[in-house]
Amino acid sequence: xxxxxxxxxxxxxxxxxxxxxxxxxxxxxxxxxxxxxxxxxxxxxxxxxxxxxxxxxxxxxxxxxxxxxxxxxxxxxxxxxxxxxxxxxxxxxxxxxxxxxxxxxxxxxxxxxxxxxxxxxxxxxxxxxxxxxxxxxxxxxxxxxxxxxxxxxxxxxxxxxxxxxxxxxxxxxxxxxxxxxxxxxxxxxxxxxxxxxxxxxxxxxxxxxxxxxxxxxxxxxxxxxxxxxxxxxxxxxxxxxxxxxxxxxxxxxxxxxxxxxxxxxxxxxxxxxxxxxxxxxxxxxxxxxxxxxxxxxxxx
Amino acid sequence: xxxxxxxxxxxxxxxxxxxxxxxxxxxxxxxxxxxxxxxxxxxxxxxxxxxxxxxxxxxxxxxxxxxxxxxxxxxxxxxxxxxxxxxxxxxxxxxxxxxxxxxxxxxxxxxxxxxxxxxxxxxxxxxxxxxxxxxxxxxxxxxxxxxxxxxxxxxxxxxxxxxxxxxxxxxxxxxxxxxxxxxx
Numbered sequence: 001x002x003x004x005x006x007x008x009x010x011x012x013x014x015x016x017x018x019x020x021x022x023x024x025x026x027x028x029x030x031x032x033x034x035x036x037x038x039x040x041x042x043x044x045x046x047x048x049x050x051x052x053x054x055x056x057x058x059x060x061x062x063x064x065x066x067x068x069x070x071x072x073x074x075x076x077x078x079x080x081x082x083x084x085x086x087x088x089x090x091x092x093x094x095x096x097x098x099x100x101x102x103x104x105x106x107x108x109x110x111x112x113x114x115x116x117x118x119x120x121x122x123x124x125x126x127x128x129x130x131x132x133x134x135x136x137x138x139x140x141x142x143x144x145x146x147x148x149x150x151x152x153x154x155x156x157x158x159x160x161x162x163x164x165x166x167x168x169x170x171x172x173x174x175x176x177x178x179x180x181x182x183x184x185x186x187x188x189x190x191x192x193x194x195x196x197x198x199x200x201x202x203x204x205x206x207x208x209x210x211x212x213x214x215x216x217x218x219x220x221x222x223x224x225x226x227x228x229x230x231x232x233x234x235x236x237x238x239x240x241x242x243x244x245x246x247x248x249x250x251x252x253x254x255x256x257x258x259x260x261x262x263x264x265x266x267x268x269x270x271x272x273x274x275x276x277x278x279x280x281x282x283x284x285x286x287x288x289x290x291x292x293x294x295x296x297x298x299x300x
Numbered sequence: 301x302x303x304x305x306x307x308x309x310x311x312x313x314x315x316x317x318x319x320x321x322x323x324x325x326x327x328x329x330x331x332x333x334x335x336x337x338x339x340x341x342x343x344x345x346x347x348x349x350x351x352x353x354x355x356x357x358x359x360x361x362x363x364x365x366x367x368x369x370x371x372x373x374x375x376x377x378x379x380x381x382x383x384x385x386x387x388x389x390x391x392x393x394x395x396x397x398x399x400x401x402x403x404x405x406x407x408x409x410x411x412x413x414x415x416x417x418x419x420x421x422x423x424x425x426x427x428x429x430x431x432x433x434x435x436x437x438x439x440x441x442x443x444x445x446x447x448x449x450x451x452x453x454x455x456x457x458x459x460x461x462x463x464x465x466x467x468x469x470x471x472x473x474x475x476x477x478x479x480x481x482x483x484x
Contacts, residue, residue: 026381037397040395045475050396210355
C-alpha cells in the first residue's frame with residue numbers, strides 16, 4: 001500500500017511544523033535510546049529493576065503455561081513407560097543387582113572419607129540448598145542465554161548463587177525479584193565455570209557458545225587431552241560452585257580443548273535447586289581484605 | 301425480510317439489529333489499542349516457557365512492528381520505534397536500549413525507503429523486512445557483545461531464516477487484526 005500523502009502537507013504551516021516535529025522527536029528518541037544503551041553497556045545491572053518488573057508481570061502466565069507443558073510431558077512419559085514394560089523391568093532388575101555392590105562400596109568409602117576428614121580437621125563445606133523452583137522461561141530470541149526461575153528473593157534466593165538441576169549444573173543467579181530470579185545459563189558466552197575431568201581431576205575452564213554447547217579448555221597447554229565421552233564435573237575452584245556437580249559430556253575433541261554438551265537440559269529439568277555459594281564466607285572475607293575484587297564480582 | 305446471517309447474530313448483539321447501517325464510526329480506542337497492544341504482546345512472547353538452548357525464537361515484536369509499518373504506512377508515527385523498542389528491551393534480555401535504538405533506526409530507514417519506492421508489492425515488503433531483520437539481529441548480537449562476552453554470529457543463522465520465513469504469517473495476523481480494527 002502506498003503511504004498517505006502526509007509527506008506533503010500543503011500550505012498549512014501547522015501541518016508542516018507538525019510533520020517536522022515528528023522527525024525531530026524520532027531523531028531525539030533515537031539519541032535517548034542510544035544514551036540508555038551506553039549506560040546499560042557501562043553498567044549491565046543498571047536496568048535490572050525494569051527487567052525484574054517485566055519478569056514479575058509475565059511470571060503468572062509463564063507459570064501457567066509451564067505447568068501445562070510439564071503435565072503434557074509427564075503424561076507422555078507415563079504412557080511411553082508402559083511400552084516394553086516387561087523387558088525394561090528385567091533389564092532394570094539386572095542393573096540394580098549390579099549396582100548394589102558398588103553402592104555398598106561407595107557407602108564404605110564415604111564413611112572412610114568422613115573419618116579421614118575428621119583426622120585432618122577439615123571443616124565440612126556447607127552443602128545447603130536455598131530453595132527449589134522451576135525454570136519458567138528463557139530469552140529465546142536473544143543471543144544471551146538467560147532463564148527465569150519461578151522463585152525469588154522472598155524464598156532466600158540471592159545474586160551469584162549457583163543453580164543446579166537433578167542432572168547437573170544449570171547456571172547461576174544474576175538478578176532477583178520478589179518471586180522470580182534470572183539465571184545466567186552455563187551455555188551463555190559470559191559464563192565461565194571452573195571444571196575438571198571426573199576421571200582424573202584434570203583442571204579446565206568451560207565457556208558457553210550460545211548454541212547449547214560449551215567449550216572446555218584445559219589449564220595446561222599442549223594437545224587436547226580430552227576424549228569423546230569424558231564426563232566433566234565442577235571443580236569447586238573460585239568458591240562459587242560446589243565441587244563434583246555433574247556438568248557436561250565431551251562430544252568432540254578440538255585442537256586446544258573439547259566441545260561438550262551440558263548434562264542438564266533446562267527445558268527438561270523437572271526442578272532447579274538454588275544452592276548456597278560454595279565457600280561463600282571465605283569469599284566474603286577475601287573481598288573484605290582485597291576490595292578491588294568486588295567490582296569484578298558485580299559486573300556480570 | 302431477514303437474511304439468515306443477521307438471524308444468527310441476533311442473540312449475540314440484539315441492539316445492532318435496529319441501529320443504522322450507514323455512517324458508523326469505528327471505535328477510536330480499538331483503532332489505537334490494537335496496533336499498540338499487538339506489538340507489545342508480540343514482544344512478550346519470549347516470556348512464555350520456550351526453554352531453547354540457542355536463540356531460535358524470532359523477534360516477534362519487531363516482526364509485528366514491521367508488518368504494521370509496511371502494511372499501513374502512516375499509521376504508526378516515525379518515532380514509534382523508540383517506545384516499542386524500549387518495551388521489548390524489558391523482556392528480550394538484551395542490554396536495555398538496544399532495541400530502542402535499532403528499531404527506531406529501522407523505522408527511519410523505512411521512512412527513507414517510503415520516499416523512494418512508493419508503490420510496492422508484498423514481495424518487495426518481504427525483501428525490505430528480511431534485510432532489516434538480518435541487520436537488527438546481527439546488530440543486536442554486536443551490541444550484546446559490547447556489554448558481555450558474545451557468541452559466534454553463526455548461532456544467529458537458524459533464527460534469521462526462521463524470522464524471514466515467518467514474516468508473511470505475521471503480516472497475515474496483522475491484516476486480520478487490521479480488518480478487526482477498522483470494522484464498525
